[in-house]
Amino acid sequence: MRYKLTISYDGTNYNGFQSQPKGKTIAGEINKALTKIHKKEIKVTASGRTDSKVHALGQVVHFDSFIDIPENRFLKAINNLLPLDIRALEIKRVPADFHARYDARKKTYLYIISPTYDVFLRNYQTYFKYPLDLELMTQATKKFIGTHDFAGFSSYTKSKQTTKTIYNADLIQKDDKIIITFTGDGFLKYMVRRMVGTIISIATKKKPLTVIEEIFATRDSSLCGKTASPNGLYLQAVFY
Amino acid sequence: MRYKLTISYDGTNYNGFQSQPKGKTIAGEINKALTKIHKKEIKVTASGRTDSKVHALGQVVHFDSFIDIPENRFLKAINNLLPLDIRALEIKRVPADFHARYDARKKTYLYIISPTYDVFLRNYQTYFKYPLDLELMTQATKKFIGTHDFAGFSSYTKSKQTTKTIYNADLIQKDDKIIITFTGDGFLKYMVRRMVGTIISIATKKKPLTVIEEIFATRDSSLCGKTASPNGLYLQAVFY
Structure with a gap:
């Protein structure tokens, strides 16, 4: 099952959204939380990257999961594992072909x-x-x-x-x-x-x-x- | 000459106002800036301490100095040396018997x-x-x-x-x-x-x-x- 996850973050203490050679990244923290929940490696795909120190009020990522619990419980479980400067705002089951980057029509x-x-x-x-x-x-x-x-x-x-x-x-x-x-x-x-x-x-x-x-x-x-x-x-x- | 210095700070990244066995302190940063300006050790006396992570909109300290330049220039010099989460808001020459702690009548x-x-x-x-x-x-x-x-x-x-x-x-x-x-x-x-x-x-x-x-x-x-x-x-x- 594919999930769409909307997140907010304070970018101050991160070396950007994704895959930097050094330093913590937002994606790294989200992957860590999801991997812990699934007990297997999960990697999110985002609508796009944000630079070091840039914030998000509504970044969107998708990931695939075998977890089938009510969305509000899934959201709580994720937030319990995320650091306090990254918050999951909403999680929604989406069709398997939904893609956080390719399907994004507009960004603000x-x-x-x-x-x-x-x-x-x-x-x-x-x-x-x-x-x-x-x-x-x-x-x-x-x-x-x-x-x-x-x-x-x-x-x-x-x-x-x-x-x-x-x-x-x-x-x-x-x-x-x-x-x-x-x-x-x-x-x-x-x-x-x-x-x-x-x-x-x-x-x-x-x-x-x-x-x-x-x-x-x-x-x-x-x-x-x-x-x-x-x-x-x-x-x-x-x-x- | 005695100076009264009013400061604001974001306490998030400090181990309190003063003299902790480890970690940065607000007083430590102010003393460092003033010591650099005076090229001799200067230690401020505050109205009181604030705990680790507590903020200030208008903390007051006093210190003695041989520097006799216009107050706005002195203020600028101090701010140039302070970290960006500590700001000097006002500096004023005060009588030599002024004491930031003993003379404080009220605090909010x-x-x-x-x-x-x-x-x-x-x-x-x-x-x-x-x-x-x-x-x-x-x-x-x-x-x-x-x-x-x-x-x-x-x-x-x-x-x-x-x-x-x-x-x-x-x-x-x-x-x-x-x-x-x-x-x-x-x-x-x-x-x-x-x-x-x-x-x-x-x-x-x-x-x-x-x-x-x-x-x-x-x-x-x-x-x-x-x-x-x-x-x-x-x-x-x-x-x-």
Whole structure:
């Protein structure tokens, strides 16, 4: 039986989602918990990886299991074995051909920027102390909507499909924070962090608004703003 | 010259404020930063200690220095050398007889309890999943107001002055969280955590409201509720 598991995690103390040569990973902890429950090795397949220190509000993985107990009991058993910075939010039996990565239609990422350094939120938002032009910042955010070649916004490898569609890009203010969300059909490595870094470089007037189109056209990542730090980034949801 | 330094810290990764046989301490990090600036050993004196994992929004320390630069520059220099989970909020020159501990008139502690487990706030609030009777909980909180012998609410040692005055005790709800604040002329070791633990045991109806007066009268700490965990506790402010 195949299960779809939705998880939330605080990425602060992990070396990313998956298979790093050293350090703890989120997948490693989930595999460990599931392997313990099944008394045989279980490996999850995720919708995609998240980088070191990136968080998730709703990452999705799938795995195969012979366990046939009510879903709420299965969820509890998993949470009892997971560390407290990784929580299983939901488990659901899915058809045997469900695939967490291939079937993902859309993903939403959000990024939190704060002008105030908060000792308690230092791992959960990106502190940016220089003035940001919110009007320009919103315009820059909206420029990403549509189908574009994002090679310049990622650590590009030739073999990868770098054309992606961003369905929605929003910038909202909440208290003194700025929250940027992107919903798209797929995201390349470092893509959101380079998009946000470029948006910031436009909002501080270091780069013109037109740089985004220029990066789409030239695929030249050296034109991007400084890659935004991982601690402000959250994989919010995966849609199937 | 004597300086009064107000600091905020995330206690999660520290073995308390001061002089533990092993592990990093908050005082240790501040002393290290000041020693580096002065190129001679500097040791701060705090308003009081906080336990391992307890946070501070406004702890106060004093130290003596030969440095005579504008306060904002001094503050910046200190923050440049402190780890990112300890921040100096304010520095002020004070009379040479100012003493962070002896001159403290009042302190406010706050304690945050949440009925929802939040992976990102797990170190910053206490998760409590059982129902709490808020009416009883408020009554219990208010019982602490006044001058009482708090020996039973602390890890009592005979030599200590255990009579303390609580000027104010409040319980408020914010979103789904419960925030309890106490302002008093002094707090003994574990005192707030045992007060909160006892309030919780009353709010879950494990203990009667009268247990608080009974602990004042008998000084018997075995009557207290389970000592509340340190991660929900903040030293909010010290008043001089």
